[in-house]
Amino acid sequence: MKDVLHLMSMYTKTTAKAWFQYRVDAVLKSLAVFLREATGIIVIWFTLMKFDNINGWNIYEMVFLFSLLFLTYGIMIIFFTGLRDFGNTVRSGSFDRFILRPRGLLFQIIFVNSDWFAALGHGGLGITLFLISAWKVGINWSLTNALYYIFTIAGGVLIQGAVFLTLATLNIFMLQTNSLKELLYWNMRKFAGYPISIFNKAIQIFMIYVMPFAFVNYFPAQFLLRKSDMSYSEIYMYLTPIVGTVMYLAAYLFWRFGIRFYKSSGN
Amino acid sequence: MSFIEVKNVSKTFKVSRRRAGAIGAAANFFVPKFEKKEAVKNISFNIEKGEAVGFIGPNGAGKSTTVKMLSGILHPNSGEIKVGGYIPYKQRKAYVGKIGVVFGQKSQLQWDLPVIDSFELLKAIYSVPDDVYRKNLERFTEMLDMSGFIGQPVRQLSLGQRMRADIVAALLHSPEIVFFDEPTIGVDVVGKETIRAFIRELNRQDGVTMIFTTHDMRDIEKTCRRLIIINEGEKIYDGALSALREMYGTTRRLEVAFSEKVDLPGFENVTVENLENNKKRFTFENNKVQINELMNRILGEYNVRDINISEPDIETIIQKIYTKKEAEI
Numbered sequence: 001m002k003d004v005l006h007l008m009s010m011y012t013k014t015t016a017k018a019w020f021q022y023r024v025d026a027v028l029k030s031l032a033v034f035l036r037e038a039t040g041i042i043v044i045w046f047t048l049m050k051f052d053n054i055n056g057w058n059i060y061e062m063v064f065l066f067s068l069l070f071l072t073y074g075i076m077i078i079f080f081t082g083l084r085d086f087g088n089t090v091r092s093g094s095f096d097r098f099i100l101r102p103r104g105l106l107f108q109i110i111f112v113n114s115d116w117f118a119a120l121g122h123g124g125l126g127i128t129l130f131l132i133s134a135w136k137v138g139i140n141w142s143l144t145n146a147l148y149y150i151f152t153i154a155g156g157v158l159i160q161g162a163v164f165l166t167l168a169t170l171n172i173f174m175l176q177t178n179s180l181k182e183l184l185y186w187n188m189r190k191f192a193g194y195p196i197s198i199f200n201k202a203i204q205i206f207m208i209y210v211m212p213f214a215f216v217n218y219f220p221a222q223f224l225l226r227k228s229d230m231s232y233s234e235i236y237m238y239l240t241p242i243v244g245t246v247m248y249l250a251a252y253l254f255w256r257f258g259i260r261f262y263k264s265s266g267n
Numbered sequence: 268m269s270f271i272e273v274k275n276v277s278k279t280f281k282v283s284r285r286r287a288g289a290i291g292a293a294a295n296f297f298v299p300k301f302e303k304k305e306a307v308k309n310i311s312f313n314i315e316k317g318e319a320v321g322f323i324g325p326n327g328a329g330k331s332t333t334v335k336m337l338s339g340i341l342h343p344n345s346g347e348i349k350v351g352g353y354i355p356y357k358q359r360k361a362y363v364g365k366i367g368v369v370f371g372q373k374s375q376l377q378w379d380l381p382v383i384d385s386f387e388l389l390k391a392i393y394s395v396p397d398d399v400y401r402k403n404l405e406r407f408t409e410m411l412d413m414s415g416f417i418g419q420p421v422r423q424l425s426l427g428q429r430m431r432a433d434i435v436a437a438l439l440h441s442p443e444i445v446f447f448d449e450p451t452i453g454v455d456v457v458g459k460e461t462i463r464a465f466i467r468e469l470n471r472q473d474g475v476t477m478i479f480t481t482h483d484m485r486d487i488e489k490t491c492r493r494l495i496i497i498n499e500g501e502k503i504y505d506g507a508l509s510a511l512r513e514m515y516g517t518t519r520r521l522e523v524a525f526s527e528k529v530d531l532p533g534f535e536n537v538t539v540e541n542l543e544n545n546k547k548r549f550t551f552e553n554n555k556v557q558i559n560e561l562m563n564r565i566l567g568e569y570n571v572r573d574i575n576i577s578e579p580d581i582e583t584i585i586q587k588i589y590t591k592k593e594a595e596i
Contacts, residue, residue, distance in 0.1 A: 003394055021420075096335070103360070
């Protein structure tokens with residue numbers, strides 16, 4: 001155990017050192033990610049100044065909804081950069097090197113690399129949005145609510161991690177899943193910025209049962225904000241940590257199954 | 268029981284066959300066509316502890332696939348592999364801690380960081396004890412003359428320096444077996460010599476078992492006594508390097524410079540070519556023609572200015588083996 005912790009700290013140190021090799025670039029890159037994502041929010045901000053609310057959600061409540069999305073992604077990408085880039089790792093043959101080291105494969109993929117630019121850009125935006133909205137949407141930050149919030153964030157991280165792990169596993173079979181990720185993850189994420197009640201039923205079902213972004217932000221926000229557009233059973237508000245855990249375990253089993261089919265990409 | 272046992276191992280890849288043109292590409296998308304490619308066909312060999320074995324063969328012969336199966340990256344489709352009591356692809360974690368692999372074409376060092384940082388990380392990955400690490404690092408750094416650049420970022424190193432650092436990286440955990448996959452590729456003559464000398468030393472002094480793939484026959488000549496040749500997935504030679512010379516290297520060339528213009532009678536089993544300046548070249552097989560008889564006849568009957576015998580170099584022999592194989596098929 002001590003050995004594993006030491007290795008984890010060594011990996012982190014190595015990533016950080018590489019990061020500091022290009023200090024200015026690092027800061028600019030993080031800022032670029034931050035601004036790119038913030039632009040979308042600013043557009044909504046100005047739209048709402050005209051319309052007042054979207055399906056009963058005012059601007060601060062919308063910002064709170066967004067903050068969950070960015071915060072969970074920011075945390076997730078610290079751990080799952082390796083899975084995001086797994087396609088490249090396989091194609092370049094670097095995965096062979098992981099196999100040659102006496103450590104768990106998933107452990108190595110997770111800890112060898114962290115995209116701190118994305119983490120700071122997304123996470124920083126998430127924190128900013130949270131600070132803007134958290135005390136303006138009428139949430140009583142009691143101990144129960146705070147605990148609920150922490151578990152929900154963890155669940156949201158696991159849900160998105162499970163999606164990345166599943167897509168990474170598909171890489172073993174198809175060698176390229178970027179377009180699938182674009183289609184399933186990034187496109188659906190654009191919907192997830194809004195309360196799902198504004199969409200038609202098909203999209204809602206998709207966002208709950210197929211690519212369950214609704215559990216990352218909509219249902220948790222409902223628990224804390226209690227808006228009147230909620231048309232699903234209250235149970236959904238409590239499921240995020242469970243959905244996250246189950247999805248992650250399923251994705252992990254799929255990974256274990258898929259890894260047996262790994263074919264080295266050759267020289 | 269040998270240290271490394273490979274018995275009737277085969278490996279087949281499924282490769283998708285691409286059809287040409289836009290329609291072909293569309294057809295590929297809907298009905299992908301797969302072909303089976305046999306990369307390795309029924310190969311067997313044993314290697315003893317402490318041996319250094321060279322693996323050669325033309326591109327695509329199956330060398331890399333064999334090395335990847337031996338190191339546990341790939342599963343064989345059939346046959347058995349056992350190394351030091353382990354089945355590489357089944358007992359991965361326990362096994363890979365005992366081997367070292369150098370891919371000449373793929374560095375395992377951190378590109379942006381000083382060499383020493385990669386070494387420290389590897390120490391943690393392999394849980395190398397402090398004293399072993401320090402001892403290995405000091406010794407290898409000195410043997411490969413690396414103290415001048417160990418603190419420099421990898422991206423600033425020359426290819427030769429990078430390769431030396433990569434070799435040390437694969438050895439810090441004192442592996443019992445080391446796989447070298449083209450460890451001298453792209454390195455200049457001096458650098459190659461340093462690397463070969465180091466590898467030889469490691470094999471002789473530490474008794475490390477080694478498997479060495481390369482296209483540069485000189486690498487093999489300088490480091491390995493035994494040679495395995497693979498072509499089109501099959502093992503076509505396995506034995507001592509010197510025996511190969513005896514088996515295939517029977518051609519001899521005798522170049523004689525005569526002091527005057529001469530007319531020679533025909534010699535049996537000898538081809539004679541005329542070169543400029545009254546020089547003639549005699550080519551023959553040394554198992555068909557007695558070299559001393561031939562020379563006696565020439566030296567006894569004519570005035571000779573200069574004489575020179577040559578045997579084919581190992582490259583020529585290997586070339587002959589490859590092409591012979593193709594001619595049979």
